[in-house]
Amino acid sequence: MAPIGARNEYDVIVVGAGFGGPVAAKKCAEAGLRTLMLERGRRAGEKVISGLTIPFYGFLFGPEFIRDGNPPIERPVDGIINYIIKDIDTGDIDIEDSLRVPKPLSPVIAFGYNAYCQPFCEWEAERAVESGAELRTSTVAVNVLRENGCVRGVVTDTGDSLGAKVVIDAEGCQGLLAIKAGIREKYPPDTISLADVYDYEMAKEDVDRIFGHTLRFCWGWDEQRVAPPLGYGNGLMVWPYRNSLHFIQDQCLKAESGKVPSLKDFDEYHRNITTRVPWWKDDVAPHISLRSRMWDGFEIYVGLDEDLRNMPNHTDGMILIGDAAGLESTELCDGVPAAWFSAEIAADVAIEAIRAGDTSTSFLKRYDERIRAHPIIQWSISRTNRHDLRYAQRDHDEKRLKALIHNGWGLGGFTHMSTPLAEAMLGAISEDPAIVTSWIRMYFRYFYNWLYERFGEHHGKLSAVSYGTQTAGHRAFKRSLESLDRVLERFSSPIKRAAAFVAPASVVANPVMKALLPILEPVYLVLVRILEPVTEPLSKKLIDFVKRADPSIFDSPRKKGVRDAKDF
């Protein structure tokens, strides 16, 4: 093996510039570490699967530069409509659509954001490079370098031997470095799901009119042949973007019957949905044209297996993050927040290890401890809801199926996500109370950016607005947030103490929601309907407020190194 020259010596090498890699690289570079990011694609985030929904908690509790920045989002999401298809021929289809951000908050306050992977990851990677990380694209890390049994860098497909004190493996679920480093085995096929994605073009007015800001999911009995019947995770999901749609169906690489997915089956389910389900056939089909079809795998059920959940995620000189560490969510199919959270934790630990001059397993163990202590990561990788749907579908157990859908993609979600969310929220406030105004500004800024397609840090399209239209409302909004900033700063210490004091009480949030939801939910749903004549126009007013704003009022005062919006 070629000796490592000084030029090829780094403090940290991050393998993979998908969702997690750039977050880790940026943090390491900001700490003054010589950091290299390797990406096998020609561009960062160049992956087969091109789009997804990133839930709000990823943005709220994830990296500050994303929350306070202008990442390229495709559409804010305000809820999910679930279709429970009992008989496709007679049209016996039930609807569960309780999970909606209520008006007037929606769509400015979103439940998540749909994004295309490539531009989003590239935006992240650009931020890492701005902070001093080096990015090499079209370069594959093919093996690890070892010295006295410790990982000391990587070997690339171009024959380079690149040394590093710590390697952060952000290769995604199909990476091989963790296996080559002897940290873990390949994921078993029954934990990997194969996703079949159709990418359709659709005019923005049609997406707005037909989908608005809502995802649509379909669930059906196996013999309806509307969604993959093998393995676990039987469902079809439709993602609306700015002017396109994704139709995603997925199933495990190996089912309990031992069968493997067949593309012929996928073709049949796609045909059945698109030609027989009324809303697709009549509303969607006339307005779309197919741009591409793609396949990708993801390690959806790793977290459900006790042994796999306990598999190592680090070794001497190396840490695994995101999908490479098996952190894809078994609950909602949302791996991006876990990739971001784990990337930040890995970077912190790498920085501490390098400063302490100790990159041994026993030092890096603190990475594992922090991952296990992370309320949202642990909640999202260990819930069995999506897995259990399979059995409800197989057994034609309608009651159970509806309960599982309600718990996974309806208001029932609050019976198990309230505790981790409350814990994460109080944890964030106890570290920095000013984060509260960052959250508020983020929602408004993201919505503004979506309206005007103003993404990146230098691609503003601000000519569409006239600052002359700033109203008293805008001035009051700005002043209120500034006052709140001052209060949070002035009382920072007592707020931190109070949040830390209250945090342990988060454990009661789930049981309380479980006890109260049967009463709260029907009341809430009736109220939402009754109040619609008032909330609908208010929601339009809120959109108009954002539309006419000078966007600088939504910028975070904490944001460093980014020019004022007016300067674009």
Ligand SMILES: Cc1cc2nc3c(=O)[nH]c(=O)nc-3n(C[C@H](O)[C@H](O)[C@H](O)COP(=O)(O)OP(=O)(O)OC[C@H]3O[C@@H](n4cnc5c(N)ncnc54)[C@H](O)[C@@H]3O)c2cc1C
């Ligand atoms: C169909 C589908 C739908 C999904 N939907 C959602 C969703 O709605 N919401 C959500 O939050 N998550 C979703 N996910 C999961 C999400 O995409 C992943 O959890 C997330 O991308 C993980 O981030 P990561 O950084 O660990 O890996 P990735 O984002 O996969 O990035 C890995 C990067 O490493 C590069 N790479 C790999 N090997 C090497 C190597 N040896 N050398 C150099 N570069 C390498 C790859 O090219 C890639 O750019 C979905 C996944 C799929 C497949």
